[in-house]
Amino acid sequence: MKAESWIIVSIAIFCALVAPIYWVITYDWTGTTALVMTTLLCVLLGFYLIVVARQIPARPEDRLDGEIIDGAGELGFFPPYSWWPLYCSLAFTAIVLGIVIGWWLFIIGAALGLFTLIGWIFEYYRGVHAH
Structure with a gap:
């Protein structure tokens, strides 16, 4: 680095x-x-x-004596597909439009945003991709 x-x-x-x-x-x-x-x-x-x-x-990339095999192994967890970012962005859209149109839409968007954010955070704690 x-x-x-x-x-x-x-x-x-x-x-x-x-x-x-x-x-x-x-x-x-x-x-x-x-x-x-x-x-x-x-x-x-x-x-x-x-x-x-x-x-x-x-x-290994930073060392002069580093070999290719030194970088082998697991690189980390890369999540599969997810629908939650789409839902979060739609809730954020409702929040922004709520500021423009009316506070009632802002409140609905904030409630949906809280629900979708919690769903996105805890996505890998249950269901098919739980670990």
Whole structure:
């Protein structure tokens, strides 16, 4: 992860250097703001990657003596298909439309949103894909 973190930090440094130059040349608020926000995002992501890289042991990809077989094994749990994200997005749509149309729809959307969020969270605790 050290290589990834240094790539992101390099992008942050580049954007930090380009932002004031861009402002002096163009006096454009939009582009300068975008460059500053990109710098801040890259600093945040780079800091996170550096902290995580120090906490985990060296990955086979990061070691010079790493072999392909060192990366073998289970990679993690990858969930199968799920309908709950669709239901959550529909409930969120009802919540947003409730703000525009009326509070009664907001309350219905919030109740449905709570139900669908609980269903999505506890999806793998029961049924076919329980573990």
